[in-house]
Amino acid sequence: MTDVAMTAITRRGLLAAAGTGTIIALAPMSFAAAATGTKTQVVDGQIAPGPTDFVYLPVNVPRGVQQISVSYSYSKPAVPAGTPGNSCDIGIFDARGFDFSGPGFRGWSGGFRTEFSISRTEATPGYLPGDVMPGTWHIVLGPYQVAPQGMDYHVEVTLTYGDAGAKYVPAYPPTRAKGRGRDWYRGDCHLHTVYSDGRNLPADVAAGARAAGLDFIVSTDHNTNASHGAWGPYAGDDLLIVTGEEVTTRNGHWLALGTKPGQWVDWRFRARDGVFDRIQQQVHKAGGLCVSAHLYCPWIASEWKFGFEGLDATEVWTGPWGWDDDAAVSTWANLLAAAVREKKRWLPAMGNSDAHNPGNVIGLPHNVVLADDLTKDAVLAGLRAGRSWIAGSAGVDLEFTATSAYGRKAGIGERLSAQAREQVTVSLRVSGVPNGTVRILTDEGQMLQSSLDGSGAGTVTWLTTPQAAAFVRAEVRNPLADGTPGHTSMDPSLTFGAMAALTNPIFLGHN
Template identity: 90%
Template sequence: MNAITRRGLLTAAGAGTIVALAPISFAAAATGTATQVVEGHIAPGPTDFLYLPVNVPRGVQQISVSYNYSKPTVPSGTPGNSCDIGIFDARGFDFDGSGFRGWSGGFRTSFSISRTEATPGYLPGDVMPGTWHVVLGPYQVAPQGMDYHVEVTLTYGDPGPRYVPSYPPTKAKGRGRAWYRGDCHLHTVYSDGRNLPADVAAAARAAGLDFIVSTDHNTSASHGAWGPLAGDDLLIVTGEEITTRNGHWLALGTKPGEWIDWRFRARDGVFDRIQKQVHRAGGLCVSAHLYCPWIGAEWKFGFEGLDATEVWTGPWGWDDDAAVSTWANLLSAAVRENKPWLPAMGNSDAHNPTNVIGLPQNVVLADDLSRDAVLAGIRAGRSWIAESSKVDLEFTATSALGRKAGIGERLKAGATEQVTVSVRVGGVPYGTVRILTDEGQMLQGSLDASGAGAVTWLTTPQAAAFVRAEVRHPLADGSAGHTSMDPGLTFGAMAAMTNPIFLGHG
């Protein structure tokens, strides 16, 4: 038994709090299999990751790992045991290193890797000789501690043919400069989802999407499966959801096959370094579901260096309202401090067949349907969020001198020059249209049963530093939603919302 307590902990910058166990070794062989078992106990404490070294000899065709852990009864309200798993090969497990070979979190109890294939979430390739490391991530440890049992099996023999990934192209047919719809937060069986990549692609097409981004948790393993599923009508962009102990974020537009390390906390001081890695590849860094109530999922990193923030995740809920309020405050602070502003995004975070892909979706003004053009549109904030492709919206600001600006742009006008703000909406029966500024809501209008209509408001850059629009559904009943001091201001879940249009010379 390997008893792990607070003593002997190793702390590595950017690798969380880690524990290293004594290695296990296997003898060389020509054929057959060999299995070794490691058992131990993890006491409650600050252990983030436990590394089990495995000395792999030459001639191994496949490495397989299975594990289980104790799940004792805990008092009501106390987290029970939860333990993730992954593996690094002989190239090492250094932070942001090249030895990463897969991660399945707590979604699987076993996995295998060979030169030809691997369990989803893991990377096929040579089972090279040297010291591999099985990684346990005790996400939650009960007051009684956690007993673990790990079995490592090596299969000897011919390595077989090499796996060849099929990455998606970086460009689809498109319509030139146009508004394109996409969902940028999606999961498959390659992490903790139950959808196959083919299921995701089919659902994206059915939802009327033009592009999607693959963001499986902490692994790039699905990237090589998307190639056959892309087409002239659907751009598929590779990415990753980085699941840290202090919040989750999306790396959108990573290089195919590129892996982004997640083994750090906000206090480790490496987030900026990881963001730069994503930016060097031309990708975007986006904070996800800011107020998700799950352990470790609420955002704790701040917003410095981000390219956007996800303010609407899946079906509308209280946490989305909180995220929109936080984002609106960030917009006002950016204006006040004359700093760059942070665009808003909305995504489904769909994992399973019961989740609706494209609820919500980003409608992005891009020069073409290509990876670079779509990411550029998101980065610039030339986008709005819709609950489905049935919702249409047009949002503009026009100065008295005839200048015009759209979402994510700046309308250059004098401080006292009159500006006409217009919102046109379709697809939201009995909806409420709101025009908001850095001072809050300025105008509220209603749509009829057709769901189509327009709202116009007059202002000046002196009165409003920016304008943005929301479209809300009516209340489902009289007991939920938002009511201000004005009893006439009552509305329900979000149907659409825009990034701002800035007014004045800035």
């Protein structure tokens, strides 16, 4: 089957049928019934340059099919310097339909794999085992980038006939581990495996988390829930594993943390489509959190375009520290000041590794959250409340408090009730950052800078009032690459080393 007819679906029709964006539906591919053996069909076509988001290839699957297998390839012509070349993702929906957020989702591997298979017993990582039910399935091509010459694609579909086989039974992780009661727990909430575009197995991620001194992790493979049922064997009394997803849209990525095991979050929408609120409500209804990820990631379609309304937190530090993290922290600091000024809910900050491969450091960075116990609900509640700070490693520790003249005390993510002119003592105790730089910041900017000695430990105090500072927060920076601390705040060439720790704010004064 070649040169298949294409039918464009309008944005309005797509909102009703299969999410949003510009899509193309191809003529269906049909197979005859059989008792045993395999049958293969091929489709070739071209996607023209333009705003196409998805191409849907219908496959009419008869009864008696044991397995469906798909492989694909696409052209990669030379392009002028600075022009994006062809890049195409792939996934599939079963006979229950490809409606937006519907039940038919059966897997997505992005551009990481060129082939996949699904049966009742097993599936290629990224895809969901289960019945190969009769009816119309839809293979989804996602032309991420299309060269000026267009994109020629080739898709092969093979059906294997026979007995369905044993039913797959997922092994979801438990929702609690053996905690220490109300305490500070460390966790990385942005991690990938072979179930999306990572090269780490779930066993590798769990081992890396334990080696990094973490108490919990969240699984966030791109656009699929397929790994959820694989995590059970790797959880334990010492490691809480929480299910989630990185929702990878064409206008930025966000983390759905703490979704129900097996819950899938649709990604087929853009910022202008007006469905983000609805999707966030689905995650919140399941008890999860919505967190914008790597705001200024320079990769195509990765920068954040959805705004911050309805989010539970924003990721300001992703993996090894870079310029984009500095920009994210600056954006977040401005959001804090605006929240105070406009008397709105403030947005907590998070930091995660986004580790994909063996060379990435799990836990660089991670969140240190005050939770009532080491359970999914308690950890998510602590993150939602902003009772957390971000650490570059388990070797970094701190305590950050504000105490009023009358002895009232508040910690990270809390409010210190005090009169406008009442003196407040801000205290930051740090360890694990040799020759580091400590910064105390408010809604007005940096107010104090101090250096740690070679031991990496020290305590810094600063006096203020609620009238002078609506909130206080702290940063701890590593020394510069040459080993020297950051320059003083009076230096016009103000420079700091990479972040070692960053706190959420303590708010001062009455609401």
